Amino acid sequence: MPRDIELLRNTLNEKFQRERAQLLPALHLVQHQFGYLPDWAMEAVGRHLRIPASEVYGAATSYSELRTEKPGAHTLKVCTGLGCLLNGGRELLSAVESALGTPPGRTTADGRITFEETPCGFLCGMAPAIKIDDTWRGRVTPDSVETIIVEAGRP
Numbered sequence: 001m002p003r004d005i006e007l008l009r010n011t012l013n014e015k016f017q018r019e020r021a022q023l024l025p026a027l028h029l030v031q032h033q034f035g036y037l038p039d040w041a042m043e044a045v046g047r048h049l050r051i052p053a054s055e056v057y058g059a060a061t062s063y064s065e066l067r068t069e070k071p072g073a074h075t076l077k078v079c080t081g082l083g084c085l086l087n088g089g090r091e092l093l094s095a096v097e098s099a100l101g102t103p104p105g106r107t108t109a110d111g112r113i114t115f116e117e118t119p120c121g122f123l124c125g126m127a128p129a130i131k132i133d134d135t136w137r138g139r140v141t142p143d144s145v146e147t148i149i150v151e152a153g154r155p
């Protein structure tokens with residue numbers, strides 16, 4: 001990690017002026033590089049921009065596209081667009097939460113699956129829909145959730 005810190009500091013110095021307005025772009029860069037916002041990286045961003053760590057963390061947790069937890073090996077996203085919610089999406093969301101034992105926005109204790117909600121994936125004609133890593137599946141029923149989770153958790 002010391003090498004990561006050094007590389008990040010160099011990148012911040014090269015790409016971002018020490019201005020408060022650079023906070024979100026800098027956080028997006030960190031997330032792009034590491035897949036999430038590690039604490040040490042948020043501290044480095046705060047130090048570079050001269051913004052208190054609490055403010056950096058506040059910004060990081062205010063935007064749903066930013067994540068402060070390391071993602072699991074796989075992601076399982078349930079569509080919460082209106083078309084899906086009206087066609088079984090709520091039941092699907094509950095079934096996944098119950099099967100994984102974690103609410104949306106969190107990763108299972110074994111680090112295998114990150115469970116998230118996602119906006120409409122334009123698969124509304126096949127609602128409710130679910131996205132496993134980069135693959136969408138439609139007409140998913142609560143009964144099929146256990147099978148889907150086993151498939152999603154494969155190494």
Ligand code: FES
Binds near residue numbers: 084085120127129
């Ligand atoms: S609302 Fe779920 S795919 Fe469109």
